[in-house]
Amino acid sequence: xxxxxxxxxxxxxxxxxxxxxxxxxxxxxxxxxxxxxxxxxxxxxxxxxxxxxxxxxxxxxxxxxxxxxxxxxxxxxxxxxxxxxxxxxxxxxxxxxxxxxxxxxxxxxxxxxxxxxxxxxxxxxxxxxxxxxxxxxxxxxxxxxxxx
Amino acid sequence: xxxxxxxxxxxxxxxxxxxxxxxxxxxxxxxxxxxxxxxxxxxxxxxxxxxxxxxxxxxxxxxxxxxxxxxxxxxxxxxxxxxxxxxxxxxxxxxxxxxxxxxxxxxxxxxxxxxxxxxxxxxxxxxxxxxxxxxxxxxxxxxxxxxx
Amino acid sequence: xxxxxxxxxxxxxxxxxxxxxxxxxxxxxxxxxxxxxxxxxxxxxxxxxxxxxxxxxxxxxxxxxxxxxxxxxxxxxxxxxxxxxxxxxxxxxxxxxxxxxxxxxxxxxxxxxxxxxxxxxxxxxxxxxxxxxxxxxxxxxxxxxxxx
Amino acid sequence: xxxxxxxxxxxxxxxxxxxxxxxxxxxxxxxxxxxxxxxxxxxxxxxxxxxxxxxxxxxxxxxxxxxxxxxxxxxxxxxxxxxxxxxxxxxxxxxxxxxxxxxxxxxxxxxxxxxxxxxxxxxxxxxxxxxxxxxxxxxxxxxxxxxx
Numbered sequence: 001x002x003x004x005x006x007x008x009x010x011x012x013x014x015x016x017x018x019x020x021x022x023x024x025x026x027x028x029x030x031x032x033x034x035x036x037x038x039x040x041x042x043x044x045x046x047x048x049x050x051x052x053x054x055x056x057x058x059x060x061x062x063x064x065x066x067x068x069x070x071x072x073x074x075x076x077x078x079x080x081x082x083x084x085x086x087x088x089x090x091x092x093x094x095x096x097x098x099x100x101x102x103x104x105x106x107x108x109x110x111x112x113x114x115x116x117x118x119x120x121x122x123x124x125x126x127x128x129x130x131x132x133x134x135x136x137x138x139x140x141x142x143x144x145x146x147x148x
Numbered sequence: 149x150x151x152x153x154x155x156x157x158x159x160x161x162x163x164x165x166x167x168x169x170x171x172x173x174x175x176x177x178x179x180x181x182x183x184x185x186x187x188x189x190x191x192x193x194x195x196x197x198x199x200x201x202x203x204x205x206x207x208x209x210x211x212x213x214x215x216x217x218x219x220x221x222x223x224x225x226x227x228x229x230x231x232x233x234x235x236x237x238x239x240x241x242x243x244x245x246x247x248x249x250x251x252x253x254x255x256x257x258x259x260x261x262x263x264x265x266x267x268x269x270x271x272x273x274x275x276x277x278x279x280x281x282x283x284x285x286x287x288x289x290x291x292x293x294x295x296x
Numbered sequence: 297x298x299x300x301x302x303x304x305x306x307x308x309x310x311x312x313x314x315x316x317x318x319x320x321x322x323x324x325x326x327x328x329x330x331x332x333x334x335x336x337x338x339x340x341x342x343x344x345x346x347x348x349x350x351x352x353x354x355x356x357x358x359x360x361x362x363x364x365x366x367x368x369x370x371x372x373x374x375x376x377x378x379x380x381x382x383x384x385x386x387x388x389x390x391x392x393x394x395x396x397x398x399x400x401x402x403x404x405x406x407x408x409x410x411x412x413x414x415x416x417x418x419x420x421x422x423x424x425x426x427x428x429x430x431x432x433x434x435x436x437x438x439x440x441x442x443x444x
Numbered sequence: 445x446x447x448x449x450x451x452x453x454x455x456x457x458x459x460x461x462x463x464x465x466x467x468x469x470x471x472x473x474x475x476x477x478x479x480x481x482x483x484x485x486x487x488x489x490x491x492x493x494x495x496x497x498x499x500x501x502x503x504x505x506x507x508x509x510x511x512x513x514x515x516x517x518x519x520x521x522x523x524x525x526x527x528x529x530x531x532x533x534x535x536x537x538x539x540x541x542x543x544x545x546x547x548x549x550x551x552x553x554x555x556x557x558x559x560x561x562x563x564x565x566x567x568x569x570x571x572x573x574x575x576x577x578x579x580x581x582x583x584x585x586x587x588x589x590x591x592x
Contacts (some may be wrong), residue, residue, distance in 0.1 A: 042338030063576030065488030190486035192361030213340030
């Protein structure tokens, strides 16, 4: 079933029968797990669901293509949250995020669940702005296969 | 807020603060409502959430591009359901559906909620296979604006 | 080599070693031939080159997704040409055409050559606006395979 | 006219009336010029034509999405050319190149002209594999606007 992520066929995935795997430690802090649902090399993107425990956050990154997200549970502070000029998403929330958006702080202050449809690679950077990892559909598939 | 569906900017939508509107009667039976979340003319597609009450169904249609769905609540019989050689989706379920997939029966036997990301128009047909309506991002936006 | 049109691998095509095949008669008038270069089911589109002899024209159609064209040789009257409020493309010309553009007259008054990158199906219609053919990547592939 | 590259409307460009501008020196060697024809933030890509004089080459880069090219004039050695296990494109040639393809040597031994349709950013790297520049549609637009 879970090989659907690597399938060129259409495929149904019973999401609650697929195990969560840890999201790579160098790309986040705290407890973030994910399930890869689909990779689409022709659009250079992928679809995944993330389980983000209270206190976790994604490392700073820039989206090199647009993306869409659905926050199904919890709360997510995007670009520092509303207090810092960013957005505070509260479930059920949706956003279309533009190509080239930079997410320097993406924090979860409650247990949260996030669906993402991504249309291009993510450039994870360090404090000096240097690339730590370029994460496209191939890298997501490597993370997924390595953890299982 | 709800104009986000027609926006070229990225936008956050607090989904529970947007009202449901009826899905066009000639394209479904029973009680189906939707919220249009995004239209993307450059990909020829859109993103929407559907509230499908028990006993409702979408009319027969062919997807002229791929699509992805998340069944968040309830149960959906796709192409007649498993009993008829199709699939039965039970929340939480996900599928990537191929370009050209034909959905002749898409039935909800429980109150259900469905997210869809669509990458091309839908060809709704009658029993004789004739086109009733070609529904792309422009038509979805017309439905949305007409109901509000 | 020419099976590249149906390949999921990347592929090089030596374009002058592939034979032209006639474009379906019910979708054009006069002498139009084509070579299918790529189909992309994930984007619901395709890439092709057309050889359009003087006096030929494509039948009326609407693009249900965006498209791009390069006119490499000759002249093309789009939507009746400039004289009728449309555009007159003269090689070397390029256009990005929006989703939902309707092309009721696309005429070649000189021998012309046209590259097209298409991101959604075409709805070919008759004088009364009724659908004659919905032409997506699958139908293009059928035309291509049937003629060879 | 040339603002079409930045337009969200569809637009016709008379290609021979747009001036060539130099491609950034740190991303190529020799004489390479380009015209930006379209940027598509929703697909995270762009369309451009390149004028590559004999002896020029693009710097090593990886395509973080698929791409398509048409070689209209001349000859291009891709990944070292056929002699080195790569491909030698001779006009008129076309290729669909997969997501994640690495182009370490892309050399023009004749005056050549190349159309490219790109679906994701390019990662230009140095000899040690470090990123020199991530070039997406925004960066291409900056190069284009800076040179004119």
